[in-house]
Amino acid sequence: MKLNLPKLLLGLTCLLIAIWLVAPTLVVIPMSFAGQKSLAFPPKGFSLQWYENFFTNPQWFGSLIVSAKVACMVAVVATVVGTMAAIGIERMKGRAGGLIRAVLITPMIVPGVVLAVGIYAVYLDTQLVGTWIGYVLAHTLLAIPFVVIAVGANLAVFDARLEIAAASLGASRLSTFFSVTLPLILPGILSGALFAFVTSFDEVIVSLFITSPQLKTLPVQIFSSMTRDADPTVAAVGSLIFLGTSVIIGLGLIFGMKGRRT
Amino acid sequence: MTLNTASKGAAIDIRGVSKTYGSFTALDDVSLRVEPGEFMSFLGPSGSGKTTTLNLIAGFTDLSAGEIRLDDRSIGNVPAHKRNIGVVFQHYALFPHMSVAQNVAYPLKQRGVAKTERARAVDQALQKVQLEHFSHRFPSELSGGQQQRVALARAMVFTPSLLLMDEPLGALDKKLREVLQLEIRRIHRELGSTFVYVTHDQEEALVLSDRIAVFNKGRIEQVGSGHQLYTRPETLFVGQFIGESSVLRGNHLTNGSDTALTVAGTTLIAPGQAQGDGAHVILLRPENLTVQPTGTGARDGATNIINGTVREMLYLGAAMKYEVTLADGSHVIARTPTQDEPFAIGSAVELAWNPKDGTLLADDGSTAGHEG
Amino acid sequence: MPNTSAQHAARGPLYLTLPALAVLLLVMAVPLGVIVLRSFSEPELGLANYVWFFQTKVNLTVLLRTFSISFWVTVCCVLAAYPYAFAMSVAGPRLRLALIMCVLVPFWVSGVVRTLAWVILLQDSGVINRTLLSLGFDKVRLIRTQLGVTIGMTQVLLPFMIMPLYAVMRSIDLRLLQAARSLGAHPVKTFFQIYLPLSLPGVFAGATIVFILALGFYITPLLLGGPQSTMLSTLIQQQVLSLLNWGRGGAMGVVLLVATFGILAIASPFMKRKYQMSGGSR
Ligand SMILES: Nc1ncnc2c1ncn2[C@@H]1O[C@H](COP(=O)(O)OP(=O)(O)O)[C@@H](O)[C@H]1O
Ligand SMILES: [Mg+2]
Numbered sequence: 001m002k003l004n005l006p007k008l009l010l011g012l013t014c015l016l017i018a019i020w021l022v023a024p025t026l027v028v029i030p031m032s033f034a035g036q037k038s039l040a041f042p043p044k045g046f047s048l049q050w051y052e053n054f055f056t057n058p059q060w061f062g063s064l065i066v067s068a069k070v071a072c073m074v075a076v077v078a079t080v081v082g083t084m085a086a087i088g089i090e091r092m093k094g095r096a097g098g099l100i101r102a103v104l105i106t107p108m109i110v111p112g113v114v115l116a117v118g119i120y121a122v123y124l125d126t127q128l129v130g131t132w133i134g135y136v137l138a139h140t141l142l143a144i145p146f147v148v149i150a151v152g153a154n155l156a157v158f159d160a161r162l163e164i165a166a167a168s169l170g171a172s173r174l175s176t177f178f179s180v181t182l183p184l185i186l187p188g189i190l191s192g193a194l195f196a197f198v199t200s201f202d203e204v205i206v207s208l209f210i211t212s213p214q215l216k217t218l219p220v221q222i223f224s225s226m227t228r229d230a231d232p233t234v235a236a237v238g239s240l241i242f243l244g245t246s247v248i249i250g251l252g253l254i255f256g257m258k259g260r261r262t
Numbered sequence: 263m264t265l266n267t268a269s270k271g272a273a274i275d276i277r278g279v280s281k282t283y284g285s286f287t288a289l290d291d292v293s294l295r296v297e298p299g300e301f302m303s304f305l306g307p308s309g310s311g312k313t314t315t316l317n318l319i320a321g322f323t324d325l326s327a328g329e330i331r332l333d334d335r336s337i338g339n340v341p342a343h344k345r346n347i348g349v350v351f352q353h354y355a356l357f358p359h360m361s362v363a364q365n366v367a368y369p370l371k372q373r374g375v376a377k378t379e380r381a382r383a384v385d386q387a388l389q390k391v392q393l394e395h396f397s398h399r400f401p402s403e404l405s406g407g408q409q410q411r412v413a414l415a416r417a418m419v420f421t422p423s424l425l426l427m428d429e430p431l432g433a434l435d436k437k438l439r440e441v442l443q444l445e446i447r448r449i450h451r452e453l454g455s456t457f458v459y460v461t462h463d464q465e466e467a468l469v470l471s472d473r474i475a476v477f478n479k480g481r482i483e484q485v486g487s488g489h490q491l492y493t494r495p496e497t498l499f500v501g502q503f504i505g506e507s508s509v510l511r512g513n514h515l516t517n518g519s520d521t522a523l524t525v526a527g528t529t530l531i532a533p534g535q536a537q538g539d540g541a542h543v544i545l546l547r548p549e550n551l552t553v554q555p556t557g558t559g560a561r562d563g564a565t566n567i568i569n570g571t572v573r574e575m576l577y578l579g580a581a582m583k584y585e586v587t588l589a590d591g592s593h594v595i596a597r598t599p600t601q602d603e604p605f606a607i608g609s610a611v612e613l614a615w616n617p618k619d620g621t622l623l624a625d626d627g628s629t630a631g632h633e634g
Numbered sequence: 635m636p637n638t639s640a641q642h643a644a645r646g647p648l649y650l651t652l653p654a655l656a657v658l659l660l661v662m663a664v665p666l667g668v669i670v671l672r673s674f675s676e677p678e679l680g681l682a683n684y685v686w687f688f689q690t691k692v693n694l695t696v697l698l699r700t701f702s703i704s705f706w707v708t709v710c711c712v713l714a715a716y717p718y719a720f721a722m723s724v725a726g727p728r729l730r731l732a733l734i735m736c737v738l739v740p741f742w743v744s745g746v747v748r749t750l751a752w753v754i755l756l757q758d759s760g761v762i763n764r765t766l767l768s769l770g771f772d773k774v775r776l777i778r779t780q781l782g783v784t785i786g787m788t789q790v791l792l793p794f795m796i797m798p799l800y801a802v803m804r805s806i807d808l809r810l811l812q813a814a815r816s817l818g819a820h821p822v823k824t825f826f827q828i829y830l831p832l833s834l835p836g837v838f839a840g841a842t843i844v845f846i847l848a849l850g851f852y853i854t855p856l857l858l859g860g861p862q863s864t865m866l867s868t869l870i871q872q873q874v875l876s877l878l879n880w881g882r883g884g885a886m887g888v889v890l891l892v893a894t895f896g897i898l899a900i901a902s903p904f905m906k907r908k909y910q911m912s913g914g915s916r
Contacts, residue, residue: 014721017714017792018736024751024789025740027761031754041754041761081653088650100651107662111850111894113867114887117874118665121672141661144654202744205852209875222746226753226857235754238747245742253731253738322812342815343824355813359831368827369817416817 025242031235039230050236060221060233067201067218070132074139074200079193081140082147087181089148090155101152105145112205120209130212138210139200146195154188194252198245271299271456272333272423274319279328281314288314290480291328296458298333301450303467304460305503306477312460315477316426319458321345332424343372348417348455350427354409356401362388362412363397369420387419388412390449407438414446418453425453428460443469464504468492476500478628492547494621499628501545501621508551508594510544510568511625521622526590528568532622541625550619551596553584556610564614570594572605586613666891673884683885693869697889700866703784703855704848708795710788711844712837715795719836722796723803741793749857752786753777756858778860786858787851794847795840802836839905846894866890 027041035045054060085104089097107115119138120129128134158181166176182189204219211220218237225231274296281289289311296302304312317323319330321342329336337345356365363384370380388394391411401409410430417425427446431439447470450457461467467474468488476483476491476499484491484500495501502509512525514536523530523544532544552564553572560567570586573593582604584596594613605611673683687693722733740748755761756776763773776782806829814824852867859865866886873883 013717027751085651085654088647091647118669121668122665349816372818
């Protein structure tokens with residue numbers, strides 16, 4: 001290749017962008033070991049007190065448990081509901097499928113605060129503010145588009161003739177679904193579930209509106225801590241989230257690649 | 263268009279060219295001269311280095327060693343877009359966002375050809391490929407054959423002195439392929455440019471080319487006309503790749519100016535001397551063999567005779583094809599004029615041929631069977 | 635019998651989508667309906683809230699600023715994402731994996747945490763300012779300014795630009811560039827005449843998504859911005875939660891909603907991939 005200079009420039013540009021994408025997030029890691037209660041960078045001293053605080057302070061640890069529970073429920077509900085919808089859309093004839101798909105994706109586009117204000121208004125009237133079901137419903141709404149997209153992408157490459165083949169071999173509709181369709185679209189469903197979990201675990205805008213002191217999710221706790229004082233515990237939480245996310249994505253990519261190769 | 267256009271073709275001189283990818287040698291010291299106005303085909307199995315050679319000529323890849331000269335100028339330092347070589351790709355490579363006319367006009371635009379002149383040249387090129395009524399269509403609105411015609415028009419509209427084609431008909435069905443083969447031949451005659459045509463289909467190479475270069479494992483095995491390659495193959499690979507053939511293997515002894523080969527206990531004579539001590543074979547073309555009842559003996563100079571059993575008999579209209587199994591288990595194919603009373607499957611027969619119709623070749627280990 | 639089973643088959647798909655549609659109805663359609671309703675009915679029936687919105691200078695300033703910040707964020711995203719997505723589309727499998735990781739990891743790490751990182755970096759005594767000082771430059775105010783908000787939002791939204799762009803670029807047949815060169819086009823021309831036009835649908839798709847997401851951004855402007863960089867979402871929240879004025883907040887929400895979907899409607903024809911990219915050899 002003679003294009004060495006352009007190649008070099010491109011490489012350098014991409015390196016800078018990659019740093020710009022990743023490095024700011026990494027800043028929270030040294031912050032989480034700060035010795036003093038300050039968010040000044042670089043941090044002074046070293047301590048594990050912020051991690052300790054996170055795991056022992058009921059405000060923090062409680063909100064983690066709430067978030068994890070809500071996210072698990074959302075992952076289940078949104079995956080089931082979203083997968084059903086994706087299959088329905090794929091089988092629909094004409095323009096109806098495309099229309100319903102477009103409708104189901106709108107929660108991604110509606111401005112967060114507008115949606116949050118609306119949900120808050122409805123929840124006030126129905127006493128859903130600060131309730132489990134309130135969180136799960138709202139987060140499910142926001143997670144459905146991801147599941148529909150992930151499963152839909154998988155269904156699009158799924159060979160529908162396999163279902164006909166299964167039927168010709170004597171399988172009932174239900175057994176065709178569980179023995180042929182489901183195994184083949186499982187990667188899409190799993191990635192949809194993962195998306196749903198993370199969407200809920202991360203959600204902050206709607207949660208800020210429908211939160212209550214008794215039932216608070218982790219992002220809400222982080223947000224209020226950040227607006228209240230310079231507590232490095234947020235950095236500890238951020239580091240843990242960063243670590244968890246990297247591991248999950250890394251594993252996902254590795255297994256995804258393996259799956260595609262076979 | 264008349265004969266004088268033939269002078270427009272460029273000569274290619276490939277000298278000791280090699281191409282390596284890491285430790286893998288895709289082309290190994292290849293030399294070849296293509297004459298001006300010649301239709302040269304590169305024929306060989308997939309992976310033999312045909313595309314690599316073409317890409318080196320076109321300037322899409324850099325040489326590892328050697329030199330390529332175009333009309334006696336080295337083109338090593340000329341970038342692809344300045345080589346003025348037309349290229350037709352198997353995958354058409356039509357620009358999807360441009361109409362047929364825009365695609366064909368593209369090379370002219372790059373060369374700063376004035377608008378009116380451009381339109382005229384585009385019309386003419388599209389006429390040549392019989393697509394003058396499709397100029398406003400987009401590539402996605404054309405069939406595969408039509409797309410390849412557009413690609414052809416685009417590659418020749420700037421009258422390059424050299425046109426390279428890499429399996430241009432590979433994606434089309436047989437019928438369409440034959441039609442386009444005729445068109446390509448006609449266009450070659452009309453343009454007078456040098457054509458280099460890559461294919462793995464020996465029939466296509468035979469139909470189209472003045473000469474054929476047979477590629478195998480990154481080397482050129484033989485260059486010659488289709489007739490030369492068929493009647494006088496220099497290697498077993500070439501003999502087997504071009505046309506139908508049978509191979510007899512056995513131990514060889516020099517026998518005066520000829521060579522004697524013992525095959526399944528029978529001594530057979532082949533013209534010429536063996537080269538070196540390695541194993542040798544006799545290559546036979548089916549039409550040179552006579553199938554006769556056992557014990558008939560030599561007739562009309564067909565003094566090589568070997569016994570076998572009819573394994574398969576096919577009726578082909580004007581001809582019959584026999585597959586005969588010899589005592590050593592090898593199979594020989596013979597083609598004879600249609601007989602009123604053909605030999606039944608399982609009957610014992612004799613195969614006879616004139617020794618000069620067999621070709622003695624060093625056994626390079628290649629086996630029959632090439633893709634069609 | 636075939637009749638009923640055919641009917642069943644025709645209706646089956648619709649039933650499958652009903653649960654999802656029900657969630658959408660309850661948690662999105664009804665709430666948005668309530669917002670729209672209140673914007674026309676509180677405190678009394680009429681267009682008063684909209685008249686107020688468009689006659690108050692502060693509102694118009696914020697609206698304009700929301701658009702202008704979104705615009706600059708989009709421009710920055712396009713400029714950064716184009717070379718990056720291109721590199722992704724031509725890189726070997728390993729490098730591509732690394733590049734994708736660099737996009738996905740921050741994408742998945744909570745937006746709040748990433749904004750926290752920017753707060754740390756951009757603050758007056760933060761790394762950037764100290765570097766500037768040590769290089770002999772003046773301090774720049776980054777936090778609580780539009781510049782700071784733009785920097786933070788660009789980083790958060792960049793993945794939304796890279797992914798659709800990459801999807802389109804990956805489908806571009808690079809052999810077309812070879813073809814163009816054989817036809818006499820200089821590599822630079824090859825890029826502008828062939829590659830760029832074919833990648834434009836991806837640019838439009840990414841830019842549209844980034845722009846409309848930026849319009850509704852809330853957390854990042856709130857934490858990185860100040861009074862001089864308030865965006866519309868913050869104003870809505872203030873009206874509803876601080877002033878308890880549902881009517882005015884609703885009207886602002888409707889404005890934002892209309893802007894978002896209006897832009898989406900205008901832009902969507904440009905996001906379609908008009909051309910079949912495949913060659914004939916498949
Ligand atoms: N870019 C490349 N990198 C590594 N190996 C290559 C590359 N291009 C071609 N090869 C190898 O070189 C050999 C010759 O390829 P090619 O010239 O395309 O063969 P063909 O005769 O089928 O056109 C093949 O084994 C192929 O795998
Ligand atoms: Mg090839």
